[in-house]
Amino acid sequence: MNNPSRNDPCPCGSGRKFKHCCQGKQVSTAPLAGVAVADLLRRATAAYQAGQVSAAEQACHQILQKQPRQTDALILWAAIHIQMGNFVVAQQAADKALQYRYPHPAAAEEIIGRAWWGMGQPDKALVSFRKAIRLDASRIECHFNIGGIGLLKGDLETAESSFRYVVASLPQHADAWTSLGVVLRQQGRLQESMQLFQQIVDRFPAHMAALHELAKVAQLKGDMRVTEQAYRLALAKNPDDDVALSSLLFAQNYRQDLTPLEKYEAAKQWGQHLSDRVHLRTGKAYKQWKVEENPSRLRVGLVSGDLRRHPVGYFLENVLPHLEQDQVEVIAYTTYNVEDALTLLLKQHVVVWKSLVGLSDREASALIHDDGIHVLIDLAGHSRHNRLALFACRPAPLQVSWLGYFATTGLPEMDYVLVDRHVAPESEAGLFTEKRYLLPDTYRCFKVPDEDIAVNVLPALTLGRITLGCFNNLSKLNVSVLSLWVRILESLPEARLLLKSSQLNALDEREAFYSYLQSLGMDTARVELQGSSSYEDYLKAFHQVDMALDPFPYTGGTVSIEGLWMGVPVLTLSGHDMLSHSGENLLCNLGLQDWMASSTEDYVASAVKHAQDWTALAQLRATLRSRCEHSALMDGPRFAGHWQAALWQLWHTRQKQVDMLKMSDGPGLSSVS
Template sequence: MRLQLDQAAAKARKLEKRGEFDAAAELYSQILGQFPQNRRIAAALEALIERTGNPPVETLKTLEAAYHRREHAAVAAAGRDLAARFPRSVTLCNIVGAAELALKDAAAAESSFRRALAIHPQNVDALSNLGVALKAQNRFSEALAAYEAAATFSPGHAGVLFNLANLLREAGRLREALTAFEDLARARPADAEPRFSVASILQETGRGPEAVEHGLKALAIDPGHARARALVIHQLGHLCDFDRLAAQRAHLDTLGIAGQAVEPFALIAIDDAPERCKARAENWARRFHVVADPFAGMAAPEPGERIRVGYFSADVHNHATMYLTLRLFERHDSERFAITLYSYGGKRDAAVDTRLAATPTRYRDVHALSDAEIVALARADGLDIAVDLNGYTKGARSGLFAARLAPVQINYLAFASTMGAPFIDYIVADPVLIPDSHRGYYTEAVITLPDSYQPTDETRPIAEDASSRRDHGLPETGTVFCAFNANHKIQPRDFAIWMRLLGAVEGSALWLLHSGDRAEANLMRAASAAGIDPARLVFAPRLPHLPHLARHRHADLFLDTFAYNAHTTASDALWAGLPLVTRIGEQFAARVAASILTAVGLPEMITRSDAEYEALALALARDPARLAALRAKLAAGKASAPLFDSRRYTRHLEAAYETAHKRRIDAKPPGPIRISPATR
């Protein structure tokens, strides 16, 4: 029945005066359903609810304080009890729904927010919260409608506009999200957060120089905005902007440790300090809601059952993680292990798909599923062990592990540090990466493999390459130093040594990966400042993986970076026959090349100081016979080196999985695991 606005409003006011509050609220809600833009009716309903529908203010404050203490289960239970006595309380519905969201029960939260909207259809908080609950269930179009409705009823509501912009970002609609955050930044010039969000999207879309400028604008508004500072530092590293990077180093002692958490990966390449890496990771891990162990008290698997291992990754495509692990998936013993690979990155690669399809690995593309749906699927699959192949790298979904995918959860391969998280039980390492003296820097129990922690693929062919040095822009004669690490790993300290080597070795060149025009200009400027002709820096274009391996033959010596070593890049160089010199550091990321060199049988290429690194590289460049002998030793030993023995490696990793699984069956907490070398 269509209502007459004035008559219906008068009737609602009469009901309110007679004390018939439920009937008045119901009629106001009906009027709003027909006349949603009528702010007078919306205000009347809101005032009625505030006056008659809520528990005492002190009761609400007690609930809110408990929520901020993260006592979410208690808040939800107490709120539901109160809601039975105060059925018209929109505030209670919102508090209960927020607690349910924190408990990762988005469906229950949705019901709570819809109850709030049944009482007050235009309540902006309920509409915005409903959008959050719908987004958590991957119902993006419905969430968008909820946010847009909230924005209609409260056009300048910053929280609503932030939620709307973030939803657009998570839906992959980055251009629209960027516009939304730019609008917010203009509307709220004293707020650093929208400016940081602009910088973050620019970083995500590869617009590094612009990301830096917007990050600096955020810092001009709020110098204590830690995430903006970490973004600026990380992007200046990518741009090899050593001068501006130097001005940020003073913040490293406390950045991400005291106060606001920062993405731990952002600072690894610049700060070889494992105690700070741990503190940053622990701070970041606090953002995740950790559930009580759902597997506690469950019956142990029957003896002899296959161990069910799930690998979780955003990088199941043409990516370094797959270059390293494809052979592992091919080698896993299907009689003892049931392997499932859960891909949530949304990318595919035909060559990777073909190789995976030929293995017993079960492949699950879960990128379109919510965290709750993936967790439910993993538990239905009955996983014994969940392996995180992302850690805190790009595309990570650490919330999956916080919700407990399996009784045993392992940080493996991609994130070269501790995750600092109570929901990660183990980290895979080796004696070089994490010696006993360094175990205090890791919150996980350490799995120590006997050779290197890194798997490799010894089936990759090194193609015949008829090209010449000149074809790659290199000098026909003279020493070619190669540094194919990602450019954000290159720090002023490393680069200064490289320039001194070029100065000391006549006719030599430094071969780097193409890293963007701005980064290349900065590196050439730094070379010139060091007295080196910038033309001696040669930038290699990106190539597919196998042709990239083949072109290593034109280099003489690989020069490693310090704080963040070559990882996949190191084993690639060695597989291609190129010797590598490294300087071992303190944190995990600074010790990987030493681990790899040990496993390939070239420990003499590991140095322990800047001076020793420089001296060894210079001695090798000046002694072609010594360098040739190293290449010959590498070539002769590759076939028997543990680094390139995927069968041996897989046996070691599987032994670690069996040990961790048995500890769980025996009701033992995670503890150090040391694997003995397999007999050949």
């Protein structure tokens, strides 16, 4: 095998061509012990360049046995182990190379940075990357990684400048262009971001990440046509793209032109397709498990990428602390390695916390199977960071969907979905491939906010006019919703409308949305648009609102209960599936059925009626917080008791079925101690 050619990428990892980097430089500070070592080094380098990692590792190992201080071999050894995911080994090898005076310290520092990042230590990685560019400012991948850490930590200014440096230096760096688009999206510069992603897709048609990001930003802008086109193009390029197909199903929840049955059929088709493909790729699903058939307490696994400041995290915060530890033990499997203060709190209420990030579906399912889980719960459905594919491997004997999604997963291996009678009535049982289990009262439980913010008096009494509000994601505000709101404002000449959303952070986004509202006939002089704010200021913003308007069919959840907590009632349109019933779940538990409209005409009439009765609004505002506190919606201990009782009942039902199969000498499904 030969050395890298002049135009090959340099093996030191700089991102530059060999001829512009290490060609002609001293290869090691330790003299080679004859031709054999030199040949091994050439073979190891060539194998690494060809992607033959195992062969490269073997050759490198032989070199280091002969010459432990051979710095080129140490750096190559480190690079090999970065690729293998052995980050500690990589970091130690690169450190040794520096101790032995490796002549390219910037390359060594870059590898150390990559190792630290791989070990989940972004702050230490940042130190190494910055050392590297102080030694050699032209190391492109260091700038790219600094941008990535900035993006991870929310330092968008650093991220943007780093990615712009990379694309200016290396215009063909598709990942840097895509990351720059992500930064623009997170800065609220949605139109810029969308235009950039469209350019990236045209310029780098094989770059799948750009297609996914284009779909995401289009969804944020409410352009579901572009969103679906992007995901369908991704699927045309790669039919096995689980994320694109799952995201497409999620995006279709925003559409009014699809019936609940059509959405169900699409999910069912996807679920069977995924199940078949996973079994083809990884083998058949488990049929035996390492669990006790008659346990004294259930081992319950939670699979989620939202164990943090996210609605799922907030809901769990009022459930996990109230579980009886002698009845259930909870094991958390995170699918997204971003943590915050809420993550640390949740960790206190689980017995084990494991990351599935970087594991294949078979590896992740084997890990869960070996943990002896009785009940495995999916908390994502088709939302981001889901790992539905591992459920197709059936690593647990009982698998349940709950909380993080609002429709069927469509997966045949998902046994149950935890719901309530308000969001999944008997008449809609056919919209789930899973069996429904109806929790009493509510399928979710909210925690009282830590922020001590009092409910104010009805703003209309001070301002002399009514203020309607909606703080939901703008993507939910489709033409039908906004057209009804136009009619409501026309019927209430003095009323104002306040919309608050992160999509309105940038001035150009607010101006574009004002133009959109005008095109629908809305008097924008009566509309105020606000961007995102701190959570405390977000709650205080409800002080400006007399009553809230719920969008449809994608109704509010967390936003609605936060408004109710702040004394703001919400008018919702009764729906025809779990997604559109969300508001009903809240209002029925608070005894506010008169805030549930039966049709679009009733929605307009009810909005006008409630908005004109300031006395009733003021009285309701004064009592809503107490209603919330004393309802099942915020009774953590009560809900936790129902939740763990449900899991036990499901387990006992399963065991009865297993016993019946054994008695009939059927093949059955079994547990092994």
